[in-house]
Amino acid sequence: MKSNLQAVSVGKLGMDRKMMMGYLGVLIFMIGDGLEQGWLSTYLTQNNMTVQEVATLLSFYGIAVAFASWLSGVLAEIYGPRKMMITGLVLFVLGTLVFLTVGIPTMNLSVMLPTYALRGLGYPLFAYSFLVWITYYAPAERLGTAVGWFWVSFAGGLNMLGAYYSSFALPILGEMNTLWSALAFTTIGSIFGILLCKTDIEKTELTIKQALKQITKGITIAFERPKVGLGGIVRAINTAGAYGLVVFLPAYMIDSGFTMSQWLQIYGALWASNVVFNLIWGAAADRIGWQFTVMWIGGIGCAVSLACLYYFPYFFGANYLLTITAAICFGSCLAAYVPLSALVPSLAPENRGAAMSILNLGAGLSTFLGPAIAGALIGSLGASGVIWAYIAMHVISTFIMIFVKLPKDVQQEQLSAEVAPAH
Structure with missing residues (x-):
């Protein structure tokens, strides 16, 4: 009886009870992956790396993330999610071991680039699978909510809990030991996500030729279904600016009068609101429309709130309340892009894995684009020029979304039909 009550309670929240351990596994794994996000660049520059070298390291990492993100959808479809999640764990562990034992101690960029990139291959294969x-x-009628829960787990670990954990761990463990502790989180997360998740899709037995065809499909689907390709572009824009902020915004905030502690609180608040609104917008979009949510709340909302995040300190100095409010608004609007994870696969229902590969590629590219744009423009245009580049990208995403929508008859079917779960 108790089990049935738990299932009903969880079901009302839009999360299938059989998938609960998987969501928890992603959350814990991503804490390990994201614990250095808010401070690694500062640590490296304090140890004689230049800002340009740090931007190069993060951009190279982003390329690896983008590559693994693109492959994750199709590979998960071919070999099964569990197997690819295991592969992601192994790559993350190998990359971390070499990066921490050789890369950072020597501060040799030629060693750090490939090892940090190897680490970057791991999390997309785990999470996006x-x-x-x-x-x-x-x-189908609960897909928006289901993917909303995924992004709650993903962003909650990567961007929020990882950062907050570091704020407590750094004074006690120091930078290197904090980085080493990532392995504990990823191992525990993998136990929950791989071993304890109770459901699975059927394994598809494919020949090498068929497998290569499926991988190729992860590219060609963007041209066969142009709306899928456009959705991938919008997804790349979604978090590009957010990931690029860490290259230059901490210094800007400190120059504006904030302390490092205040900046970390502002940054944490940004992602905390993102975690909450991932679920809110995922559920709301099932009612008000996937396209509408991405266009107006995501695209325009991000453009306005990002401008506020930069210009509030510019005009009002170190006004903590105003700035943290802007950060919270920006984080919540970033979450309004969540319905893309429901909309894009629904545009190619017979090739959901390939469609997800395009979407995941966009997500991965955002980790490259943000730092790359900052590195390219910060020297000539300054922080304001980089911010306006990010603002323009969000406005462009709104325009692109005009063309990314389901046919009305298909949309109605998606929202109303009772579809049995696939196994």
Whole structure:
């Protein structure tokens, strides 16, 4: 009886009870992956790396993330999500071991680039393979909510809990030991996500030729279904600016009068609101429309709130309340892009894995684009020029979304039909 009550309670929240351990696994794994996000660049520059070298390291990492993100959807479809999640764990561990034992101690960029990139290959294979799992398992009418829960887990670990954990761990453990502790989180997360998640999709037995065809499909689907390709572009824009901020905004905030502690609180608040609103906008979009949510709340909302995040300190100095409010608004608007994870696969229902590969590629590219744009423009245009480049990108995403929509008859079917879970 108790089990049935738990299932009903969890079901009302839009999360299938059988998938709960998977969501928890992604959350814990991403804490390990994201614990250095808010401070690694500062630590490296304090140890004689230049800002340009740090931007290069983060951009190279972003390329690896983008590559693994693109492959994750199709590979999960071919070999099964569990197997690809295991692969992601192994790559993350190997990359971390070499990066921490050789790369950072020597501060040799030629060693740090490939080892940090190897680490970057790991998390997309782990997390985005689970996202493919969700798109096959969740009923169509609850898909927006289901992927909302995924992004709660993903962003909650990567961007919020990882940062808050570091704020407590750094004074006690120091930078290197804090980095080493990432392995504990990823191992525990993998136990929950791989071993304890109770459901699965059927394994597809394919020949090498068929597998290569499926991988190729992860590219060609963007041209066969142009709306899928456009959705991938919008996803790349989604978090590009947010990931690029860490290259230059901490210095800007400190120059504006904030302390490092205040900046970390502002940054944490940004991602905390993102975590909450990932679920809110995921559920709301099932009612008010996936396209509408991405266009107006995501695109325009991000453009306005990002401008506020930069210009409030510029005009009002170190006004903590105003700035943290702007950060919270920006984080919540970033979450309004969540319905892309429901909309894009629904544009190619017969090739959901390939469609997710395009979407995941966009997500991965954002980790490259943000730092790359900052590195390219910060010297000539300054922080304001980089911010306006990010603002323009969000406005462009709104325009692109005019063309990314389901046919009305298909949309109605998606929202109303009762679809049995795939196994």
